[in-house]
Amino acid sequence: MKENILSNLKTYAFKEVTFDKLMQNRINKVLIVCSNYDFYMLEEDGRIEERIFNEYTSLNLRHPPNFIHANSAKRAIKMMETHQIDIVITWLDIGNYNAFETSKKIKEAYPNVPIAALSHHSSQLRSKLQKENTDSIDFVFHWNGNADIFLAIIKLTEDRMNAEVDINTIGVKAILLVEDSLKFYSRYIPLIYKVILKQTQGLMSEGLNEHRKMLLMRGRPKILLATTFEEGIELFDTYKENLLGVISDVNYFKDGVRNKEAGFLLLDYVRKYKRYFPFLMQSSNENNERRTLELKGKFLYKHSETLGVDIKNYIIKYFAFGDFEFWDPTQMKVxxxxxxxxxxxxxxxxxxxxCLMYHAKRSEFSKWLKSRALFPLADLLSVIEYDEFENNGQIRDFLLNSIKSYLVYRSRGVIVKFNKDKYDEFVGYARIGEGALGGKARGLAFIDSFLKRNNLYNKYKNVSITIPRTVVISTEVFDQFIETHKLIKFAAKCTDDDKILNEFISKDLPEWALEDIRAFLKTTTCPIAVRSSSMLEDSNYQPFAGVFATYM
Structure with missing residues (x-):
């Protein structure tokens, strides 16, 4: 397989990623079940909707959820009859023994609607949860007054709803968190989501136009939460091919009883799967650090004053977030x-x-690319056995040729928004300005998308079917040109074609458009055909074919 890929990179069939099929299940409406006083505090003091809206917009997330309130199980069920509720969040007040009964009634009436519970008292709640039947509650979190927990609950629920398709079918990456402390995972999860969503904003630079940028946001890594050893093993086995890494506590339940070795047993299990798999152990017992390091894991002390920053830095460095650092093991430097x-x-x-061999053997190139939602290129690099190359120089050539092939593939069938700072010879079709395209330009774009949709570029041996590399100047440029030089009245009154022509060609295009054209010319070494594209030439009853000349 390797030989076929290496010899046929130009015709290698990258697998198209259906980003529009990611995140099909979303949380749009949230029902909060709590006392009138608690909801008032959320609305007035916490300003929950305003803060969630601001959080969504600051992270470039669309469609923030709406919140509605019910102060009893009976009222909640009645509201769910008239509203499409996607998740219920209820308060588990220690003094209110009806809280679990409320969740049970809602779950019986609407078994498919997830229920998350919040409580001020994490230590007391843990003992109560062990006594009560909590099958009706999907998630339990510690409430410390920070509205970030609502974003975390919503995103965690969405991730669980979409995990099977998005991770295992399409290849989205995930982080596995194994932790049973309400206080700590309620702190970790909002923090990890902040890192992930900030990282995802960086993905948007890889989008070829605004629509593609927003689709890339759907490819962000997900978080999977387990609170027992068995849940951790099950989630790891199910999604291990697409996990960025594991964050685990040491002491949690295994076989129904608390086990002080559970985290180490999980780490040992992961090491048998893959030697270099990132694993962060965090514990309240500093003595666990030595054992963690012996098992080639990283360690953080839970009660460190810098725990939040340390976790963030670990994720960025070891889970392929942030910049890629090319480390040379011989020179011992980046x-x-x-x-x-x-x-x-x-x-x-x-x-x-x-340096290349060091990262290639550890699959760090493909992991970094996948964390940035560049799945087709990552999949290609991940199937290569780098030990089989005759020399390390071949690895460099393979990596460069793979990237070139992917860049050509990625731009096919897409109308790319022209960016003078990023435009290169791999962009097949680009548009300068935000206006409309003309008939010929639309026709070329359609042919390009048709070729890609039906995989016709290399259908026949030794024949490449493609459109010429194209840059279209949209109607926005023309409209600004006409308006700036006040040409519309002149053209309407003048009846001499030569005078109209001379007046038009004596004026300059907008400077921003000229800068884009210069950027295009810098990447072009072959002859260029300049052709007008009329808005009316593809009309059935108003053909303009043959009216305009082509300039070389």
């Missing part, structure tokens, strides 16, 4: 960093062969 695919490609050209 040779280059890359924040996007363009810098990644340039760094590969100059770093040492030892």
């Amino acid at each position: 040779l280059a960093t890359a924040k996007d695919l363009g810098e990644f490609q340039r760094a590969i050209k100059k770093v040492t062969e030892d």
